[in-house]
Amino acid sequence: MKIHMISKKKFMISVIVFALIISEGGMLTYQYYKIKYNNELHTKVKTIVQSLPEQPIYTYKIEKDIKPQRPHYNINLSEEYQDLIWKLCQKNNLSYEMVLSLFHLESEGFDVNKISFNKNGTKDGGIAQINSRYANWYKELAIQYCDLDPTINFNPLNPDNGIRAGIGGLTFWRDYWRQRGISEEDLFNYLTNSYNEGALAFERYVKRTGTITRGYDRAILKRKENLERYGTLN
Numbered sequence: 001m002k003i004h005m006i007s008k009k010k011f012m013i014s015v016i017v018f019a020l021i022i023s024e025g026g027m028l029t030y031q032y033y034k035i036k037y038n039n040e041l042h043t044k045v046k047t048i049v050q051s052l053p054e055q056p057i058y059t060y061k062i063e064k065d066i067k068p069q070r071p072h073y074n075i076n077l078s079e080e081y082q083d084l085i086w087k088l089c090q091k092n093n094l095s096y097e098m099v100l101s102l103f104h105l106e107s108e109g110f111d112v113n114k115i116s117f118n119k120n121g122t123k124d125g126g127i128a129q130i131n132s133r134y135a136n137w138y139k140e141l142a143i144q145y146c147d148l149d150p151t152i153n154f155n156p157l158n159p160d161n162g163i164r165a166g167i168g169g170l171t172f173w174r175d176y177w178r179q180r181g182i183s184e185e186d187l188f189n190y191l192t193n194s195y196n197e198g199a200l201a202f203e204r205y206v207k208r209t210g211t212i213t214r215g216y217d218r219a220i221l222k223r224k225e226n227l228e229r230y231g232t233l234n
Contacts (some may be wrong), residue, residue: 074232075100077110081127081159088146088164092171099167101223102192103127104233105216106166112159128166130156141168169195192217 070086077100085103089096106129107114116124122133130138135156142148146164156162173191176199182190189212193202196216206212223233 071096071231073100073227075104075110075227081163084160084163085167088167091147092145092167094167094170094174095224097224097227098188098192098220099170100227101220101233102170102195103163103166104223105219112162113157115157126156126162127159128156128162128169130162130165130169138165138169141165141172144168145171166195173199186212188221189213189217192220 068090070083073082075082082100085099086096088094089099104110106124107127110127112127114126114129116129118124118131120133122131124131135154138156139148139154139161142154142161142164143150145168148154148161148164148168152161154161154165156165170191173194174187177187177190177194190202193205193212193214193216196202196214197205205214226233
């Protein structure tokens with residue numbers, strides 16, 4: 001009876017060991033076929049990719065990141081101020097050619113030291129011909145739209161200050177008339193003439209004459225067309 005029990009115990013041990021061997025073998029077999037399958041799949045994918053025609057990588061991202069380059073025109077204005085005008089026009093979505101044309105007309109050829117004396121006792125100064133009566137208002141527009149340092153002593157005869165103030169004013173008038181329902185087609189006339197004589201004066205002119213064009217906007221448009229067509233303001 002004792003001998004029988006020992007034999008039974010040995011038998012159970014043998015069964016367990018055999019089962020472990022089979023189990024380990026199964027795992028090894030599974031791992032083998034898993035590796036083999038993955039290698040075959042990788043080879044197939046690699047073959048398919050290599051057979052595809054070459055395509056540009058990240059085409060959309062590259063095109064999206066390309067920024068427009070500043071046009072180089074034959075004008076009597078330093079590269080520094082052209083760069084500043086270009087940057088601020090891009091920031092405020094204004095026509096670079098329109099702004100150059102307006103500044104050229106206002107200052108009679110980009111004379112940054114030009115001062116004009118008005119009949120009402122005020123004076124206009126600098127490249128953008130900022131009126132002395134509204135200098136503080138234009139400074140605020142320059143701060144709001146064109147990143148002017150609010151701590152500076154604003155001076156329209158400083159070309160940096162004048163450019164920022166002028167573009168700030170044009171941006172303001174563009175937004176002002178858009179909010180009042182002026183079409184994009186007529187916006188050029190409204191913002192340029194408002195810059196020149198103010199919104200109320202221009203509204204009175206439109207009611208009186210029945211037209212939205214004046215010699216002022218026509219002079220700017222002519223310069224703008226010359227820039228775009230010939231690269232010069234004359």
